[in-house]
Each structure stands twice: as structure tokens, then as C-alpha cells.
Amino acid sequence: MKQRLLTGVLAAALFLFLVIFGGLPFTVFVYVMGSIALFELLRMKKLKFFSFPGLISLLLLWLYMMPDKYHFFDAKMEVTIFAVLILLSYTVLVKNTFTFDEVGFIVLATVYIGLCFHYFIEIRNIETNGLLYIFYACVVIWSTDSGAYFVGKSLGKRKLWPEISPNKTVEGFLGGIAIALIFTAVFQLFAGLPISYPVLLVITLVLSVFGQIGDLVESALKRHYDVKDSGKILPGHGGILDRFDSFLFVMPFLYFLLALFS
Numbered sequence: 001m002k003q004r005l006l007t008g009v010l011a012a013a014l015f016l017f018l019v020i021f022g023g024l025p026f027t028v029f030v031y032v033m034g035s036i037a038l039f040e041l042l043r044m045k046k047l048k049f050f051s052f053p054g055l056i057s058l059l060l061l062w063l064y065m066m067p068d069k070y071h072f073f074d075a076k077m078e079v080t081i082f083a084v085l086i087l088l089s090y091t092v093l094v095k096n097t098f099t100f101d102e103v104g105f106i107v108l109a110t111v112y113i114g115l116c117f118h119y120f121i122e123i124r125n126i127e128t129n130g131l132l133y134i135f136y137a138c139v140v141i142w143s144t145d146s147g148a149y150f151v152g153k154s155l156g157k158r159k160l161w162p163e164i165s166p167n168k169t170v171e172g173f174l175g176g177i178a179i180a181l182i183f184t185a186v187f188q189l190f191a192g193l194p195i196s197y198p199v200l201l202v203i204t205l206v207l208s209v210f211g212q213i214g215d216l217v218e219s220a221l222k223r224h225y226d227v228k229d230s231g232k233i234l235p236g237h238g239g240i241l242d243r244f245d246s247f248l249f250v251m252p253f254l255y256f257l258l259a260l261f262s
Contacts (some may be wrong), residue, residue, distance in 0.1 A: 011234060012245075019124065019134050027067065027121055034065050034117040036233060041109045044225040045102070051138045052090060053098060056083055057106045064114025067121050083107070112246075116248040119255040126258075132191050136184070137207070137254055141246045143183035144176040145210045151175025165219040173212055180208040195261060203257045207250050213251030218242065 017028045038061050039049045048054055064076065087103040123137070124130050152172020160168040177243045185197070186203040193200065218241055222230065231239020241248075 020131065022124055022131065026124055030117050030121050031062065031065055033240050033244065034061055034113055036231070037113050037117075037244065038109060040222075040230040040239045040241050041113065044108070044221060044227055044230065045105050045109075047102060047106065053087055053102070053106055056086055057110045059083075060107075060110045061114040064110065065118045065121065067118075067125060069125075080107070080111075113248070116252055119251040120247065123251060123255055123258075126194045127216070129193060132193060133254065133258065136187060136191065136193065137247070137250055138182050139183050139187045140204055140207045141211050141250055144180040144211050145246070146176075147179025148176030148212065150171040161216060164216055164223060168216070176212060177205060177208045180204055199261050203254070203261070206257065207253055210253050211246035214246045217249070218245035 018026045037057065038057060042049050042054060042057070049058075060080065063079055079118055084103065084107055087098075087106065088100070091098050091100060091103065120134075123133050126133060145253055148168070149172065152169040152175065153166070155175065156171045157168030158170040159166070160170050160173050184200060188197065188200055195203070219232070221241075222228065229238030230241035233239055234243060
């Protein structure tokens with residue numbers, strides 16, 4: 001427990017410092033987190049990160065994560081197709097020791113991690129209130145997690161999805177949403193985001209739901225590949241995917257919802 005607490009405090013302090021600082025240091029931080037997350041996901045599938053397919057996936061990941069100001073997204077489809085063709089050609093060269101299924105896994109893993117972390121960077125780079133929106137996302141995710149845990153532990157009776165995550169309950173799922181709505185209302189009193197309360201609460205509801213879905217997706221991945229944690233880089237907490245599973249779902253939805261309601 002002491003190790004878990006110490007790791008949590010240090011990791012949170014580093015995370016918040018870089019979020020507040022922003023700019024290139026934050027972008028580099030996100031790139032490192034994304035690269036480690038990709039390594040963890042490939043390892044679940046028992047694919048070598050330090051290999052030709054691993055190198056292609058890493059380069060594609062970095063391109064997907066690139067901030068919009070560099071205009072890479074204008075050619076994202078072309079680059080993705082080019083990478084797929086290279087990987088498919090590689091299956092022939094190695095006589096199917098690297099297969100079509102593994103090409104599909106690598107491409108999906110890269111798109112999933114790369115695009116989701118990309119929106120992490122894009123939200124922080126919003127000129128007005130970018131930092132506050134990151135804090136808002138943290139409030140929603142962390143309050144949802146805490147609410148789901150404590151409500152589920154005290155009131156939980158009906159299992160939410162026992163085949164995927166045996167300990168999660170329907171009561172915890174709903175409790176996480178309720179606590180997120182309460183914390184959002186309090187946060188808005190101090191933050192003053194340029195969004196009306198009704199709209200902000202609707203956004204919070206959506207983010208809280210999809211944040212919990214992101215957690216379930218990570219649980220499903222680990223159960224399918226029979227691993228306890230995605231990694232060991234954070235003692236007592238697991239890997240980067242274990243800590244950022246909700247963020248990977250929340251950030252794209254937050255970006256799209258902000259664009260919709262702004």
C-alpha cells in the first residue's frame with residue numbers, strides 16, 4: 001500500500017507539473033506515454049516491439065500523435081495505407097511468421113493509442129482554457145473512478161459485466177456518474193468554463209460513461225490476453241494503459257463535444 005501511495009503521489013505530481021507547463025515538454029511527455037502504451041499492447045499480443053513491424057508501428061504512432069499545427073492530418077489516410085502495405089509485404093518476406101492478423105492488430109493498436117493521445121495534446125494546446133479543460137477531464141475521470149469504487153463497494157449488488165470485470169457493479173457505474181456530476185458542478189464554480197451548466201453536465205455524463213467503458217475495454221484486453229496488468233512501470237499501479245485507459249476514451253469525446261458546443 002505504501003508503494004502504491006508513493007508511486008501515485010509522485011506520478012500525479014509529475015503529470016500535473018507537465019500539464020501546467022504545457023508546450024513542448026508536455027508534448028514530449030505524451031509521446032513517451034504513448035510509446036510505452038504501444039509497447040505494452042504489443043507485448044500483450046506477444047509481438048516484439050524491437051522489430052521491423054514494431055518500428056513501423058512506432059513511427060505511425062508518432063505521426064498520429066503529431067499536433068495539428070504541423071498539418072500531418074492532411075495526409076493521415078495516405079500514410080496509414082502506406083504503412084499497411086509495407087506490413088502486408090513483410091508477411092510475404094517472412095513467409096507468414098508474421099501474419100495478416102498481426103498486421104490488423106498492430107494497425108488498430110496504433111490508431112487507438114495514437115489518435116487518443118493526439119487529442120490529449122490538442123486539448124492542452126487550445127489557446128483559451130486548454131489547461132482548464134485538461135483539469136476538467138481529470139476531475140471527471142478521477143471522480144468517476146472514486147465514486148464507482150466507493151459506491152460499488154458499499155452499495156453494489158448487481159454485477160455490471162462479470163465476464164469482463166467481476167468486481168464492477170451497476171450501482172458503482174451509476175454512482176461514478178453521479179459523483180462526477182457533483183464534482184463537475186463544484187469545479188465549474190471555480191473554473192468558470194465558457195459552457196452553460198446544463199451543457200457541461202451533459203458533457204460530463206457522456207465522458208463519465210465512456211471513461212468507464214475505456215476502463216472495461218482495458219479489462220477485456222487483459223482478460224483476453226491473460227495478463228494481470230499492462231505493465232510494471234508504475235509499481236503498485238501497473239502500466240501506462242492501466243492508468244490512462246479512461247483518458248484514451250475521454251479525450252477524443254471531449255475534443256469533439258467541445259467543437260460541437262463551442
